[in-house]
Amino acid sequence: MSDKFDVIIVGAGPSGSAAALTLAKAGLSVVVFERGEYPGAKNMFGGVLYTPILNRLVPNFWEEAPIERHITKRRFGLLSEGSEAAFEYRCEDFNTSPPYNQSFSALRAQFDPWLAKKAEEAGAMIIPETVVDDLIWKDGKVCGVKARREGGEVEADVVIAADGVNSFLAKKSGLRKAFTWNVLAVAAKEVIALPRETIEDRFSLEGDEGVAMEFFGDAVAGMVGAGFIYTNKETLSVGVACTINAFIDKKIVPNDLLERFKAHPSIRRLIRKGETLEYSGHMIPEGGYNQVPEIITDGLVLVGDAAHLVNASFYHEGTNLAMASGLYAAETIIEAKEKGDFSQKGLQGYRTKLEESFVLKDIKKYRLVESWANKNPKFFKEYPDLALDLLKDYFTISEKPKETIQKELTKKFRSKIKLLRTMVELNQFRKTFFSS
Amino acid sequence: MANILVFAEQREGKVKRVALQALGTARSLASEGDHVVAVLIGENISSQTELLSSGGADKIYMTEDTQLSAYSSEAYGTVVSEIAKKEAASLILMGATAMGKDLGPKIAARLEGPFAGDCIKLALNDEGMFIATRPVYGGKALSSVSSHQHTFQVVTLRPNVFPVISEPASTQALIEPWTEKPDFSGLKAIMKEVLSTAGSKVELSEATIIVSGGRGLKSPEHFSIIEALAEALGAAVGASRAAVDAGWKPHSYQVGLTGKTVTPTLYIACGISGAIQHLAGMSSSKYIVAINKDPNAPIFKIANYGIVGDLFEIVPLLTEAVKKIKNEA
Amino acid sequence: MKIAVCIKQVPASESKIRPSADGKGIDPAGLSYVVNPYDEFGVEEALKIKEQLGEGTVTAISIGTAKVSEALRTCLAVGVDQAIHIQDPATEGSDGLTIARILTAALQKESYDLIFFGRQAIDDDSGAIGIYVAEFMGLPHVAGINKLKILAEDYRAVANRQIEGATEVIETALPAVFTCQKELNEPRYASLPGIMKAKQKPLTVWTLSDLGIAPDTVGSGHAKVTEDQLSSPPTRSAGKIIEGNASEAVSELVRLLREEAKVF
């Protein structure tokens, strides 16, 4: 075995394994260091994988990948303390044949090891239980890493930092400054076991169909963020994710917010009698386009969460962007190897590929979401409460003539809402989410 | 049921207490007409037959030879296996001591019969089936096992768990010399010497009282305060792995998962936090006393009596108090 | 010398052990697995002997499910030359005697000079298998060794083992079986180059048919000992924290020990 590798990858999450698989398939020598006991051991996400890129990495992945249910239904619920208004969309076209609508619920403790195994089968070397502590530099260029083990210095032409949201390597390399807290969201999640039949009955699903549900408003105590429930085969992924600022303002810890969410009458029923199998917490880099740092330097590229490649819209998308960035980084390195140029310039193609793909296009499109959300807390607390209050009045049965009710409603609405201001806000909302 | 054989372990011509516990157990399990048969092997051991007789043996096989003065897995294994065959013994009991842990599996393999080691309970169920209970996973679980043959070939019993018989038998046991000596010239493993380890006078795994010290003692010299208390109580001295790894005491003192399993009546833990691996070795002690300055030390979760305080203050006081009582008595 | 080490993969010693719902075994959820710590002493001793003699091979052998390959890789990473994984669904539920029979068949495929086992596996805490194997192979054994000297010219070994209050020194002809106790050595950690090299070392997988053992002679159906139930031990509840200043607390403790516990 030669002592030097073509590529070292730090982190065996979706981004690292996607890169490893692509590089190994092309015949490059690759080693992946992962600090967990095995890839995915401590990794978490909400629960829906978006898979067009995965299908490029592993064609017909659904025949073997440990995925749970294909999503045919999405539901958005607005909660107040005691009521709920919801919008649900279901489409039978998403229920015909794989890959359905390219969205599947999954559990990382199973998915990550599987993808890493694919990379290993292609020839990459995956080394778990090994923490990378530092980069090795030569002539101002990254040329390897130091792992926390005896004989832990390993060299390579290129290092890929796939070490997640806290990327130590992004900081060590100087590509990213220390965190600014307000660009991060924090999440707490539980995996709750229920019998398969109960899940299907309770959520009105058949076979391996699944639903993705997001809840706003009182679901997360009116904070900027949302709660979620995703159905797996025999478990539910149940969690909350809000901005760090919101947690600080509300003086509440993620775990308590999750307990609060679980206790809401609309949620309680959905998880009733379930047994909590595991609990986890994690950060999400929701800073948006402006927070995507420089991602290339001589001998080093950042991928996935380490590069802050997360789409902070409704979708909680991250794994697909992570896999895409891993794929593009790998493709670029394969080209760079042909030219023998691993400098920042030689690796610039990676950035171009990201800019030209959905990865940075989507992140750019939703670049305003974060600041919009921070500037418009009303959309998370006041407006949901008002809307649900009005709905309650509207649906409450009494002896009052309908006309009176409608008049009272209009009055209440006018008293709470400054029409012009709200029009402006709604227009901003539309712009933020639906146009570019 | 048929006959129950008890291997009567002796060291230096003295039968071990656990052998009497095994006899007591055999007696309580034997039905009408079954014999409890003791096997006594060694040199200068004839004085011990009395003890075995009153301890519940109906019959004692005795085999004496200078070459049997030291334990040999092969030689002892052959003698016991042959006697077991002759007596058609359905069950062989012995203590889970260093010797028993070696001899038990040896005989089980020779006779190809089911074995259950280090048991803390052995009972007959309604169907006349033997059920043995043994701690597993370092004492974190109890496993009850049985054999489809309804009995075990060999069971080793954890010392100090089973009672000796309460009423000594009045009838004398039949003593039968066993003369079929094993082929000593064929032995491949030979005991060269037995070095007595310098250390406490009372052996840990047999002690009824143990005083143990841990990292809280801070230095090897301080073990003297543990030793003083042990001396006053007539107790054995033990140590946590932290104390052993620091080189304060040899490994023979270590209590716990990778040390000894002890079941004394009283275990006094001084300056020991109570890590799960330490508990594995001592949590089945009858009474546990913890002396630790950290009120949150996990040892307090299993101790019958705890004192939160500085061991350097408490232990000497305790030693004095014990001495005073002993002097009065 | 050819040296074999039999290793078992077990839940780490700090694991929380919960009986499974049906009370037949443990709930595997959330457990992490390691090489049985006593077997690590065997691996280390084998490597040291090989290094001292300047020649030889060390082979690690384990029976178990696919997961066991991780434990064998760990052994390869610290320097074992080759690993044999006996993997056959028929072995599921085998008792110790059967495991020993299978290991015997595997060990007999080569002529090993030294065979190491752990003193006991920290899951079943049985401590029998090494001794069974020695008996089945007709070899001498020394159980629970904490010191070993190989006399290569004489093809003999001298081993120490601890007994109650003493140390036995036993000399044995080779080949021989040893079961390893703590204090024998300090197992080494895997270096990164070691781990990377381990990925390329051979990991041989054998099924029962490779060993000439009929699948219907092993497994739970052929176990002479069966586990009927696994339960949690009765919990020891926290007792009294004795209050008061040091001398008050000590007098109260002495009183309790005499009156309640009646220990002296």
Ligand SMILES: Cc1cc2nc3c(=O)[nH]c(=O)nc-3n(C[C@H](O)[C@H](O)[C@H](O)COP(=O)(O)OP(=O)(O)OC[C@H]3O[C@@H](n4cnc5c(N)ncnc54)[C@H](O)[C@@H]3O)c2cc1C
């Ligand atoms: C609550 C929540 C919900 C989400 N929901 C979704 C969703 O529904 N759908 C979706 O697509 N995305 C979702 N995401 C986002 C998604 O989880 C991430 O974007 C994605 O996991 C990023 O992948 P990655 O490979 O870049 O990083 P990670 O998955 O974080 O992997 C990084 C890896 O690097 C390892 N590592 C870190 N440091 C070191 C070191 N020094 N040495 C060695 N190894 C190291 C870690 O152990 C880890 O395995 C969610 C995220 C959160 C927190």
Ligand SMILES: Cc1cc2nc3c(=O)[nH]c(=O)nc-3n(C[C@H](O)[C@H](O)[C@H](O)COP(=O)(O)OP(=O)(O)OC[C@H]3O[C@@H](n4cnc5c(N)ncnc54)[C@H](O)[C@@H]3O)c2cc1C
């Ligand atoms: C595979 C494995 C096997 C192991 N096997 C064993 C084993 O067989 N036996 C074993 O013991 N451990 C074993 N361990 C180690 C175990 O995990 C602990 O590390 C060890 O038991 C700690 O020893 P300790 O309690 O003496 O030290 P510590 O945990 O450091 O505790 C010292 C205690 O002393 C107290 N203290 C300090 N000063 C004073 C004072 N002046 N007065 C009163 N109290 C004081 C402190 O509050 C503290 O609670 C094993 C570990 C592993 C991983």
Ligand SMILES: Nc1ncnc2c1ncn2[C@@H]1O[C@H](COP(=O)(O)O)[C@@H](O)[C@H]1O
């Ligand atoms: N499945 C197995 N495969 C290989 N070796 C084993 C296996 N089970 C036990 N052993 C060995 O036998 C020793 C004693 O195990 P036990 O008798 O189960 O306590 C262990 O320390 C291992 O060396």
